[in-house]
Amino acid sequence: MENIVIIGNGIAGISAARHIRKLSDKRIIIVSAETDYFFSRTALMYVYMGHMKFEHIQPYENWFWEKNRIELVRAYVNSVDTKNKQLLLDGSRALNYDKLIIATGSKPNKFGWPGQDSHGAQGLYSKQDLDLLEVNAPNKDVCKRAVIVGGGLIGIELAEMLRSRDIPVTFLVRESSFWNGVLPEGESQLINEHIKEHHIDLRLSTNLKEIKADENGKVKSVIIEETGEELSCNLVGLTAGVTPNIDFLKESGIELGRGVKVNRHLETNIKDVYAIGDCAEQHDAIGNRRPIEAVWYTGRMMGETVAQTICGNRLEYKPGHWFNSAKFLDIEYQTYGWVFGKKGRPDFEQHFHWRHSIDKVCVTVAFHKETQQFLGINTFGIRMRHEIFDRWLTEERSIDYVMEHLTDANFDPEFYKQYEGEITSKYNTDFGKNIKRKRKSLKRIFQMS
């Protein structure tokens, strides 16, 4: 019987294991140094905030693994010997494999700031990081102020977490507006305002120069690059992005870039070794996607794909239309298709932007200047139906069509205030159009004919 070993029990590794089990009787072993059981990494924040206990963020009950004959090994993989098809665990034990799947995810970036390894300076990625945060910032008396460095998704989550315990937060963001490398200006502005509403001290265009520690090596303050200002604090959150967690592979002969280099079949340069999830790096980017995608659902999809390949149906990794979502404090964000911020926006991409006068709700629609083809949509404070936008993107609909049928795509709970009328009429005004918005049709939504 073939021995499949998976390093990493995150969404990618677990998806691979589940689908290999669905398709075959192969022996499956998952090695993880982080936790005994799979948990949802994206939900770690809710444990700190007291919304859930750690056991709640484990999607499967503990009996699930034995029942499905998925063996779980709690160990750290020191190195991979691809010649002998062997892993070294905890510096002592060896584990043989016939096929190896690397799904080790990422680790927080550290950019060589002086003092970055002091006690109280930490990232937020793993279960261990969460436990460390409980030590560094259990409450506002132990942690009198926190400084967060890096204005991305993890940064704002960490800010929300700390605010849930009333810890004062200063948020240092390198960009001139929050996450404006990704978000168009209007949206980024909306989030800036919302961050301040939550009494977070947002400092834009501000970089960290240095972290200062006291005589015990504990963080006591940070120095700001631009002004030289010294901010005293007890926690420094380092949330300036993540990098693939692949140091243990350096001597293995597996081709590495920033991540583990893979082809479209998720195969590495060495036979029977695959890499999936956050740690995998495509030789060539797929469409507008980045070569390394640290996104929940791409991890899941790579796991499903590699399971097919390993079970004898060699398959290319072909992600569909881009989509994603996040939540910025109280504002939900969804995106379908491509809407670029200033950075990297192609010349043909034009935007239509609408924002409600009072509510924190806005929409940006991207379309092709010449062909009028709909390219993508960002929504803040409105939920949209994935299936509908996926269909419209496939059908290459025009922006006029999207505006006409926008109500079909709404996914907000029943009785919610509808903004589609306002959106369409602003579109008509902005572009001198005369689109009549159609009423919601279950027939169209569910494609009943």
Next chain:
Amino acid sequence: MSTYDRSMALTGQPPKQLSRNQKLATLLGFFGLAIILLAAFNVDFPNKGLWLTISLSAISVGTIWFSWDMYANKEPGIKNDGVWFKSISSQGFWGWMAGIALTGFYIILYFYPEYLGLVAKGDNKGVIGLFDPLSRALSGNPASQWFVYGTLYTVAILAFGIKFLWKYRHNRYERIRTISVMFFQTAFAFIIPELMARLNGSSVLNGGSLPYYDLKNMWPLNYYNFEGYRIKGFLSSGDIGFALLIFGIATVFIISPILTYKFGKRWYCSWVCGCGGLAETAGDSFRQLSDKTVKAWNIERWVVHSVVVFVTLMTTAVIYSYLGNDTSKYWLTKSTFLIGVAALLTTVFALVMIFKREQLQKDAKYGAIGYFVIIMALIGMHFLSGDGNVFLFKSETLRKSYSFLIGSIFSGVIGTGFYPVLGNRVWCRFGCPMAAILGFQQRLFSKFRITTNGGQCISCGNCSTYCEMGIDVRAYAQKGENIVRSSCVGCGICSAVCPRGVLKLENGPLKGRIDSNQVLLGNDVDLMNLVNQK
């Protein structure tokens, strides 16, 4: 190790503490409760009307003040910070204390009302005496333990309803739903029946007197609705009484199936029902305590469906026992009735087996067992007795045990008393036969479902954690499947707490509603097909 472990340390400081306003509000609320408690120890208040008003106002204002301080100065949004750090909402010390206090209250209420001051002949004393002025103002009669309970119940739904409205002020579905349960409790469960009692003996009712009737309370939740004394009451009260009896039957067989078909059982369980109303308002802080394991689900299905079998048999036996044998006196006789019940059950069973067999899968077997038990019992009833015996049990014994075991112990003592320990929908989930019947309709004959939004789920678990019915919502959402579960009461909280906009309660076409082959969008078409292969 995370906080909920750490906060056990004596030196540690829990991250959530009451603010000064919250402490004062708690004090005020407990002052209101203390008046009732003092009355229970027979402290004789001079001006009962005034003291009752002070007490109920203090409880309401205390609750509302507390929630105002909790939510008013925060941005609209999900407010679950620290839920698992507070001892009251995480099965901690205060949770258990509250559970014990509530359970004790229910035991006294159901079994020892004399301790609350009920006096059969003469003026009430104690707590019940305190409530006399209000009862006289409404119905003209002195209060009973049930009036006291009804009043406190309504106050709880209104005060905690306001808390809920604040907490979910960003969510219109939750707001409208909550206003609905507050309205139905106040008007239908509390005021209308009391006012109706004023009509008793009047010419409008031909001098008859109606049984106490909460119109929205259907059989089998209202398991006693067709008992002999009530039928007599209805029939003695002229056209109005007859109309109410017909309405009672129509709610079960016509109105509820139609509404459940269109909207799912939520139209009742989380919009109208009083049990649901209390669970959604006063019980909201305990929704996360429901057990989500597969084991709990198995227990739930066996227990709740056994209650349905029990209540069906009990009601049939009771009606059977008071019907006659003579067709010339009244068209409905013992045997016509039994045949009618058997025919109805057979029709339902046959229709389900013919048209919905696929969707039931292995549950079909259990359905068949339940059906078989009832039919055998009906046959036994016919041949073994003239008095509605079911096997060896008299119908009266059956009625009494149902009333004691299910009506009192299950729905009250365990169902509500254990809110802080087992979650706020223990009764609705494990015990309520009404919920089971509506759930059966919802599963098989309804447009309602919770739609999963393609591939957006991140398996975070908020939906499952905050599902009061213990449904593992995430298990469906992360596979891209719709959630079509008979137990779902449609409270909408899973959708509200979802950080990624994945869940939507909606009424849509029947085709593709229960679709175990739902695809996760984002995958390319080939992979979807492969992943969906079974």
